[in-house]
Amino acid sequence: MNAPVTIPPVTFDRRADFPAIAGWTYLDSAATAQKPQVVIDAITRAYATDYATVHRGVYARSASMTEAYEAARVRVAQFIGAATPEEIVFLRGATEAINLVAQSWGSRLQAGDRILISTLEHHSNIVPWQLLRDRTGIEIDVAPLTDDHRIDLDALEALLTPRTKLVSIAHVSNVLGSIADIARVAKAAHAVGAKLMVDGCQAAPRLAIDVQALGCDFYTFSGHKLYGPTGIGVLWARADILADMPPWHGGGAMIETVSFERTTYAPPPARFEAGTPHIVGALGLAAAIDYVEGIGLDRIARHEDALARAARDMLRSFNSVRLFGPDDSAGIVSFAMDGVHPHDIGTILDEAGVAIRAGHHCAQPLMAALGVPATARASFGIYNVDADIGRLADGIAKVTRIFG
Incomplete structure (x- = not known):
């Protein structure tokens, strides 16, 4: 792992609107979003x-x-x-x-x-x-x-x-x-x-x-x-x-x-x-x-894009990580780690209270084009904050330690 990445502060914090995510880092909004109280x-x-x-x-x-x-x-x-x-x-x-x-x-x-x-x-x-x-x-x-x-x-x-x-x-x-x-x-x-x-x-x-x-x-x-x-x-x-x-x-x-x-x-x-x-x-x-x-769709997009950029920068600091998608990806970051199946990444992160998606994401032809059987995916929502990137980083570091 290289030098730590500076994570920019979030543009807003809406975690209190979502009762189901208290104490949980939920990074699977591309699959389904959590529900606000309203x-x-x-x-x-x-x-x-x-x-x-x-x-x-x-x-x-x-x-x-x-x-x-x-x-x-x-x-x-x-x-x-x-x-x-x-x-x-x-x-x-x-x-x-x-x-x-x-x-x-x-x-x-x-x-x-x-x-x-x-x-x-x-x-x-x-x-x-x-x-x-x-x-x-x-x-x-x-x-x-x-x-x-x-x-x-x-x-x-x-x-x-x-x-x-x-x-x-x-x-x-x-x-x-x-x-x-x-x-x-x-x-x-x-x-x-x-x-x-x-x-x-x-x-x-x-x-x-x-x-x-x-x-x-x-x-x-x-x-x-x-x-x-x-x-x-x-x-x-x-x-x-x-x-x-x-x-x-x-x-x-x-x-x-x-x-x-x-x-x-x-x-x-x-x-x-x-x-x-x-x-x-x-x-x-x-x-x-x-x-x-x-809240405003433009504001939401800026918030999620900032988090996705920070996540990509953080993941680049791990030499074993391969990123997919453009640098300006819209709130979604897919990646793979050398020698580690995405399901193992997801399981270890889950033990640390971080939820990501691992698999082919109902896009098997795309996986074939990327040359991988599956990827890990972190996807961001209104309720995510910069601390979630830190928890994801800690989890990836743990995966690296376990699998060498």
Whole structure:
């Protein structure tokens, strides 16, 4: 180990807002974020005193809960710059959103059509397109990475052809923290007549999102990574695209009329929300959005970026550590240690009260491209402070001592 690294002071300290992390260094926000008390309170209140079904009851409680549920849709639309709330579809998460697009919008694709993804994608942005390929005969192209582990946009643009119908990429990599230039990709995709879908799971908690300015056609994120509850996610799509997409699930709430001979379907977004929705999840997501916007997305990004830079500098002081991703990674730092499996790193750190992720991070093709079976990953959130970098450093030093 070389000279100690000077860690800059944090820009703010929000640990008191998060009851679950007292006495714990939690560095796994890229997997799921901890919940602030205001979100916990919103969920508790919704179940304890306000709960009723939505869109169906004629009694006052149902009407008020319906109003709150649809207000959450409005809040999400404002959060990402959607033109109207009707462009917001509530789902279980981003995985379900990508599958919806693959099964509904993708049902119009034919053999020979192409979809373009990148090497760094999460499995949720790979497998749905493979399932579609197996059903329809479409082809999948994969854009490589640059030497500093960003999507190679020059190579991506070279892969675009008139047969490309969709580009689907991550806004921020869940492994590398690299940020894609979505506006550039949108322009290139549209130039050949393709649509652009963006996996925004890692971007939504730390970047200000404006889907109109980005120029994409689909955007998705999950509530639980944005300090909200699990089981709720968002698909945004342009209104004209949603209106032209067929249903993918059948059931209550997504219909206009049903007979044994024929069913007609409700307009979006109801068309894609069959069954009783995750009502309280939507309310919790709205509370989480209020919370992060109350702090400021730009402020959150600066805070997490400072911590990620400090973590990278600290890890460089260990000769056995190999870092992945660009130096300006967005709150995420992945690394490996010579002769030590990431699971062993994670176990030793856990014994010291430090939680990181160890494994392939649902990105096995990326691990193959990096030449490793797995990595250790430290990912930062609103609640992390400079002392967490110190505890991580102490843990890595212990790993070094144990494994020599």
